[in-house]
Amino acid sequence: MGTETKHICDWSHACTFRDDVETYLCSVWEQYSPVISFDDLCTTLATPPLETCLRVNTLRISVDHAIDVLQKDLEESRAALKVGSEGEKPANASKLFEDMEPLDCNATNLNKSNSTFDDNINTHTEPSFRVYKHPLVSDVILVSDNRSSTPEKEKQIIPASHRFVLVDAACGAAVLRGAHVFIPGVRACSSGLHIGENVAVYADVRNACPHGQTTLYTGKTVFIGNGYVCFNRQDLFSQPPRLAHGIAVQMKERIFRAPCLGHLDKDLILQNLPSCLVAHILQPKSHERILDMCAAPGGKTSHLAALVENKGAIFALERSAPRAAALATWLHNIGVTCVTVAKMDATKCIRDGKYDRKHHWSSLNYDRFAVRENPGNPLVSSPASISQTSVLTKIYFDKRSFDCILLDAPCTGLGQRPRFHHPTCLTDILDAPKYQKKLFNVAVSLLKIGGRLVYSTCSINPEENEGVVAWALHTFPGLFLVEQKPFLGNEGLPYPGLDGKAQQLVQRFTPSSECQTIGFFIAKFELSSVATGPT
Numbered sequence: 001m002g003t004e005t006k007h008i009c010d011w012s013h014a015c016t017f018r019d020d021v022e023t024y025l026c027s028v029w030e031q032y033s034p035v036i037s038f039d040d041l042c043t044t045l046a047t048p049p050l051e052t053c054l055r056v057n058t059l060r061i062s063v064d065h066a067i068d069v070l071q072k073d074l075e076e077s078r079a080a081l082k083v084g085s086e087g088e089k090p091a092n093a094s095k096l097f098e099d100m101e102p103l104d105c106n107a108t109n110l111n112k113s114n115s116t117f118d119d120n121i122n123t124h125t126e127p128s129f130r131v132y133k134h135p136l137v138s139d140v141i142l143v144s145d146n147r148s149s150t151p152e153k154e155k156q157i158i159p160a161s162h163r164f165v166l167v168d169a170a171c172g173a174a175v176l177r178g179a180h181v182f183i184p185g186v187r188a189c190s191s192g193l194h195i196g197e198n199v200a201v202y203a204d205v206r207n208a209c210p211h212g213q214t215t216l217y218t219g220k221t222v223f224i225g226n227g228y229v230c231f232n233r234q235d236l237f238s239q240p241p242r243l244a245h246g247i248a249v250q251m252k253e254r255i256f257r258a259p260c261l262g263h264l265d266k267d268l269i270l271q272n273l274p275s276c277l278v279a280h281i282l283q284p285k286s287h288e289r290i291l292d293m294c295a296a297p298g299g300k301t302s303h304l305a306a307l308v309e310n311k312g313a314i315f316a317l318e319r320s321a322p323r324a325a326a327l328a329t330w331l332h333n334i335g336v337t338c339v340t341v342a343k344m345d346a347t348k349c350i351r352d353g354k355y356d357r358k359h360h361w362s363s364l365n366y367d368r369f370a371v372r373e374n375p376g377n378p379l380v381s382s383p384a385s386i387s388q389t390s391v392l393t394k395i396y397f398d399k400r401s402f403d404c405i406l407l408d409a410p411c412t413g414l415g416q417r418p419r420f421h422h423p424t425c426l427t428d429i430l431d432a433p434k435y436q437k438k439l440f441n442v443a444v445s446l447l448k449i450g451g452r453l454v455y456s457t458c459s460i461n462p463e464e465n466e467g468v469v470a471w472a473l474h475t476f477p478g479l480f481l482v483e484q485k486p487f488l489g490n491e492g493l494p495y496p497g498l499d500g501k502a503q504q505l506v507q508r509f510t511p512s513s514e515c516q517t518i519g520f521f522i523a524k525f526e527l528s529s530v531a532t533g534p535t
Contacts, residue, residue, distance in 0.1 A: 013222050015045035015419045016205075020426045025414070025461065032462045032493040036512050041460065044512035048176045048256050048418045051516070052143040053134075054268040055276045055299070058306045059335040061267045063133060067141060070268060071131050074143075074259055129259055136486045139306070140276050141268070145257050157255055159200035160226040163190045164216050165249050172203025172224050173418045178258035181227065181249035186236060188213040193233040201225050201249055205420040212237040222420060225254035266334050271299045274489065274509045274520035275458075278408065279303035281484045281524050282454045286311035288403035291446060293346040293439060296323035298330050300408055305336040312338050315395070319345040324391045342392035347438050350445055351396035399445045404452040407443045409436045411457035411464050415519020417511055433463050437471060444476050444527065453479075453525040458518060460510065462493050465521035469506055470497030478529035481505040484522060489515055 017025060026038045056066040134140035167175070171185025187204050191214040202221040209217035227249040235242040251260070262270060278300050284290050286308040295301045295316035304314055316331075316339050318324040324343040331339055412424055412432050440455065447453055455472075457464050472479060474497055484507050492498065492506035509520040 013046045013205075013420060014039070014042040015417075016042070016421045018423070018425065021422070021424065021429060024426055024429065028462060029460070032466070032495060033510075036510060040512045041510070045415075045417045045419050045519070048173075048258060049272070049511075049517050050144065051273075052178060052258055052261065053271060053273040053276060053517075054141045054143070054261065054264075055271045055303060056139045056141060057267050057269055057302070057334055058139055059310060063139060063141070066268055067131055067133070069264070070141060070143070070261070073261070073264060074129055074131070077260065134273075136488065137273075137276060137280065140273065142273075143259055143261075157225065157253055159223055161198045161200050163193065163197055163199045164202060165189045165193070165199045165227075165229065166202050166204050166209055166213075166217055166221065167224075168207050169203055169205055169420050172201075172222065172420065175201065175203075175224050175251060176254060176256050176258070176418045178254075178260045179262060180247045180251050180260060183231065183236065183243050183246050183248045186248050187211055188217060189229075189233055189236075190214060191233070193229055193231075195229055195232055197229045199227060199229055199249060201227055201251070203420060220421075223255065225251050227251040227253075269299060269302070269334075271303075272458075272518045272520070274456075274507075274517055274522065275299060276303070277484075277486060277488065277507075278406065278454055278456050278522060279307055280486060281522060282404050282406055282452060284308050284312060284314075284404055288312060289401065290314045291397075291402045291405045291443075292316045293405065293407045293443060294318070294410055295341070296320065296327045298327045300406060301327070301339060302331060302334060302336050304406065305331070305338050308338065310336065310338045314339045315397075316341045317344045317346045317349060317395075319343070321391075328391050340392065340395075341390075342395040344392070344394055347435075347442055349395065349397055350442060351398055397446055400448045402446050402451060403448055404454075405443050405447055406454050406456075407439055408456045409439055409464075409468075411436065411459040412461060414459045414461050415509070415511065415521075416458055417518050429461065432459070432461070433468055433471075436464060436468050440468065440472055441475075444472075444479060447527050449478075449527055449529065451527050452482075453527070455523045455525070457521050459521065460519035462495055465508065465523075466492050466495035466498055466503075466506065469502070469523045470495055472525070473497065473502070476527075479525050479527055482524050482526050484524050489517075489520070489522070492521075 016022070029038045029041065054070070056063045061069070128145070130144045132142055134142055165181065165186060166188040167181055167185045168187055171181060174185075175181060181201060187207070187209050188211070190199070193199070201224050202216065203224050204217060205220040205222060208219050230247050230250055231243055236248070261268065282304070284304050284307050290304060290308075290312055292301045292304065292314065296318040298316070301314065301316045305312070308314070316327065318327055318341065321343045324341055328341040331341070410432075412429050414422065414424075436457070443453055455468065459465065469481070469492070473481070481502055483505060487507055489507040489509040490513055492503040492508050494503060505523075507522040509515050509517045511517065511519050
C-alpha cells in the first residue's frame with residue numbers, strides 16, 4: 001500500500017465544514033463552551049458513539065425477551081463471520097442480512113482470498129459484545145464491545161486488499177455504525193470486480209468522485225473497513241444498471257466495531273440514546289391528546305405510542321408527502337394503532353376563521369380524509385373500513401387542544417455522528433432558529449394550560465438550543481422550564497437570558513463529553529397561564 005493509504009488508516013479524521021460555516025461555528029462554540037474545544041468536538045463528530053443503542057418496541061416484545069433475541073442474533077452473526085475463511089455457508093445465513101442474497105461460498109471467488117485478509121479477519125472480526133439493559137431507561141438496551149475497544153486499538157485494522165469499493169459519505173457513516181454496504185451507496189470500485197472478492201472499503205468524504213471510476217479516488221477518502229463483494233461490477237455500472245438494491249459489500253471488519261442489527265427493526269429499533277429519552281421526558285398518558293409536530297421518520301412517535309400502550313390519541317404531522325406516507329406505513333408495520341398521520345406543515349395547523357370546518361380534527365370528512373382505525377378510543381373515532389396506512393391530506397386544531405406536545409424541531413443536524421463533512425451552507429444554519437421559533441410559537445398556542453411541551457434538536461449549535469429556550473422564556477411569560485426525568489446529559493451552556501437554574505433544567509449531550517452520544521438537546525416546559533407570543 002502507498003504512503004497515502006497508510007495515512008488514511010491512522011483515523012486522524014475530523015468532521016469538516018465549509019470555510020465560512022467553520023469560522024461561524026467555531027466562534028459561537030468557543031463563546032459559549034469554554035470547556036470543550038471546537039477542534040475536539042470536530043474530531044469526535046467523525047467517530048461513531050461507543051455503544052449501540054436499541055429501543056425495545058414494547059408493543060410487540062418484552063425487554064427480557066428482546067435481550068434473548070438480540071443475544072441469539074449476535075451469536076448467529078458471529079458464526080456467519082466465518083463464512084469466508086472456512087468456505088462453508090451457515091444454515092441461517094439467508095436471514096442474517098436484510099435484502100441480501102447469501103454469498104456463494106463454494107465458488108472459486110472465495111478461494112482467492114489472500115492470507116493478509118484472512119489473518120486480519122481472524123484477528124479482528126470475532127465479535128464479543130456485551131448486551132445489557134440501560135440502568136435508568138427501562139425500554140433501552142445497550143450493546144458495547146466486550147474487548148474494551150479504543151481508538152488506538154481500532155487503528156490496527158488496515159486495508160486487506162488493493163481491490164476497493166468507494167462509497168458515499170452517508171453510506172460510510174452507516175457502515176461505521178454497523179451497516180453493510182448497500183448498492184445505492186456505491187460510487188466506484190476496482191475494474192472487473194466480481195462476487196466473493198475481498199475488498200477494502202473507503203468513504204468519499206465530499207461525494208466528489210466520478211460515478212463508476214475504476215481507480216481509487218485521489219481526493220479526500222477515509223478507509224472504513226474490509227469485506228466481501230456481493231455484486232459484479234458490470235451489473236452495477238451498466239446502462240441501465242442491472243442492480244438497484246441489496247447489499248453490495250458484506251462487511252467483515254470495520255475501523256470501529258459495531259453489530260449489524262437493522263434487520264430487527266420491528267422489535268428492536270435502532271435509536272440514539274438521547275432520542276430515546278424524549279418520549280419518557282414528555283410523560284404521555286393514555287387519556288391525553290398528544291401532538292408530534294414534526295414526526296417523520298417516526299422513532300419518537302412510535303415511542304409515544306408504546307408508552308401509552310396504544311391507548312392514547314396521538315396526532316403526527318409531517319409536511320413531506322412521501323415521508324408522511326412512509327411514516328404511516330412503518331407505524332402500521334410495527335404495531336402502532338393510536339396515531340393519526342397527516343401530511344401537514346405544523347406551522348399552518350391552527351384553525352382560524354379562514355379554514356373550512358370539515359378539516360378540523362374533531363369533524364373530519366371521512367369520505368375524503370381517512371384516519372387510522374383505533375377501535376374503542378374515545379378520543380379518536382373512524383369507520384372500520386379505513387386503511388391503517390392512510391394519511392390525512394390536511395388537518396387543523398383549535399388553540400389549547402393538546403395535553404402534551406413534542407416539538408422535535410427540524411434542525412441543522414450538526415450533532416449527528418459519525419459525520420465526515422457537513423455540507424450545510426451558512427445561510428441555512430443562520431435561518432434554522434427562525435423556523436424553530438415559528439414552530440415553537442404554534443406549539444405554545446396549541447398547548448393546554450397545565451400542558452407539557454418538549455423541545456429537542458440533534459444540533460450542537462447553541463443558537464438552535466439555548467438560544468431558542470432563552471427566546472421562548474422571554475416571549476411567553478406563562479411558560480416555564482421544568483425538571484426532566486431521566487436526566488443523563490449535561491446542563492446547558494451559559495447563554496444570555498438563561499440563569500443558572502435554567503441551565504440546569506435543560507439537558508445537553510455534547511459528543512466529546514463523557515456522554516459519548518450524538519449531539520442533542522432537550523428542554524421541557526409547562527404552561528401555567530395563557531402565554532402571549534408573536535402574532
